[in-house]
Amino acid sequence: MSTTGTTGTDDEAALVHRGADLLRFATAGSVDDGKSTLIGRLLLDSKTVFEDQLASVERASRDRGDEYTNLALLTDGLRAEREQGITIDVAYRYFATPRRKFIIADTPGHVQYTRNMVTGASTADLALVLVDARKGLVEQSRRHAFLATLLQVPHLVLVVNKMDLVDFDEEVFRRIRDEFTDFAARLEVHDVQVVPVSALEGDNVVSRSARTPWYEGPSLLHHLENVHVAGDRNLVDTRFPVQYVIRPQSGRHRDYRGYAGQVAGGVLRPGDEVMVLPSGLTTRIAGIDTADGPVAEAFPPMSVVVRLEDELDVSRGDMVCRPHNAPTPTQDVDAMVCWMDESAPLAPGRKYAVKHTTRSARAVVKEVQYRLDTDTLHRDESADRLGLNDIGRVRLRTTTPLLADEYRRNRTTGGFVLVDEATNRTVGAGMITSA
Template identity: 85%
Template structure:
């Protein structure tokens, strides 16, 4: 990763002061159909931001010549595995890192093939922004719509449609506007809080890092400028305090035998020493004595900080418990309605089957009570006659858990509203779920 220092972004109204520093990290997922130029676009971002070493550039230039390319094939910067390169496909979620003086970036590079829906779900589940590529010559295709739907299903707050290969349509404003209108029309069926459409040529660099003179009719930002300036701190839930206990720290020897701290990651709200809090599922209340990080005590904690919380009273608190506010707590729920993306190729989800369920730091067992419908992600049609979900299919289900989950709706909190299902026989993760209702 580049070692540039980060400059502070503009203040975000209502956000904790320390959160301004956290706003200099953007996680974004890329998606596109095969040959839309996704690898070239990522390569262009890495190349033009000078985040790659000279020997990597030389290696790519040499490989490009060996392939007979008349240009430096920047896609080779991101297509990591030689076997994949030879087949011309990229098949997993690859995480790339780069930085500019303004912000650090983590890219989840997800494959475009329809059989890898699960990879898109994995890559976009923690993303602040989804970048969807379309080929200017082809316009919107089924996969473009599918990727947009998955991004909104996963509550990714910012969506960018990059209309790529504009150089192959002579930078036509008419072509660009047609695609923008088509996508805006489709987006009305989805919940898209923030949509930006940018004409680019990844191959030639137009509107990727800097504005292009070949699109005088476009008055928006370049792609990198937009990625650097999009506000993400205000996307986080700062209202509902949620802290799932991951580990109880209690030294067995030394000077700190009376120390008891609860380690975990803040998934919602802002926590401060002195705050009154409640521990679930016991329901006992106390106050926060202190909040500590690896660098020492802090005055406040907010998502996604990993901290250790000390409480004023000695309560029976263990892994899987939730620290929240007394008058703003999730309802312990054993009956869960959720959208689930099925990820297992060897077995389907069918009603009556039992799985382990992992929700925040709590694990329980769950039975599938009902498959309400299977969703066609291309047409958004609900098939209520389906009896099972196969690999890469998405549907709405009802679960009954053996122990109450301390859950929120996914639209309210992506951490406390998400879960995974695990096959107890093979220990494989077989499904990723987004809670729509808990009771």
């Protein structure tokens, strides 16, 4: 899923390799629910904001006539760029506490930017869905919660914001919590936390607030610091898509041949028996190297170079896996697709380029099985095409077999993007349901 700007994937791999605890989370919510203010509060209270930045925000707040420091202005620059039509899919923010490092994917709240929310949540460990306590759940709240579960984001937090504007009424919070819990039960969400906050005044954002004595849960930051995400990665199915072949060179590296890429699943160790697809040949791992030297094991999302004991024909797009636990090579793919192109719909007979892990292919749309109403979860089986921001189940036929898993099992080997070959634009994001 294409974005402009840095997504932090390389930084994440480096942090994981060094043993740092890192959480990627996406923020979502309807317009004016206080998302930017909440991000500003987290940045400020984690002391990630420089003094000159804070002074600039304070001056801008005074110039606007605000009686308080408008923390939303910390992210207003990027939002203004979006309003000017500059292509920014997702704005990424970084901050850290002594316990954990964080990457925030700040996604737009407008309904026409649903595709951008999909981009931001596609790599998230956790999704924050904000609602205004005065309005309760709205269509965008349900839509974003559904998209987060569709993208297999394992942890979901409903942030009931602006509690100060309803006098921290426990009944208001309980009503919204119960309504959302009932809705989430239909989505098969395994971990849901609901937190009442005032992003403007800081209640329950970093510390528990005395104004909500009826709330017994953690503050938002405490939950973000302590939510367990290490077990969310698939460490059972070994998947290593080869991105680049490091060939022998002159000098002391003349005998070196390795295969670079990012571990997508499982654990790799020297001595392990592995199979290379699509050839099906087997060998053993001779060693695993990183920029900091050899390592005893590699796991997602580490970027490493794998050396093999035998000289096999391995190239970009091939997959290293276990002999008895391999992905399914397939040319017929059923997938949920989020359509991102406003110029032309996805329809049967249309042809696109497919990017799946490090493998490229071409595909033709064989069938649109149904379009999904993200508000009611109703399947419109009469739909024969997908328009901008539509989500539906589609059947594709590819020219080259994809080495695929179901998306619910592995988000890397189960996801792909569709590219318009004429314009080179990313026009769709897919999640494989069966291969």
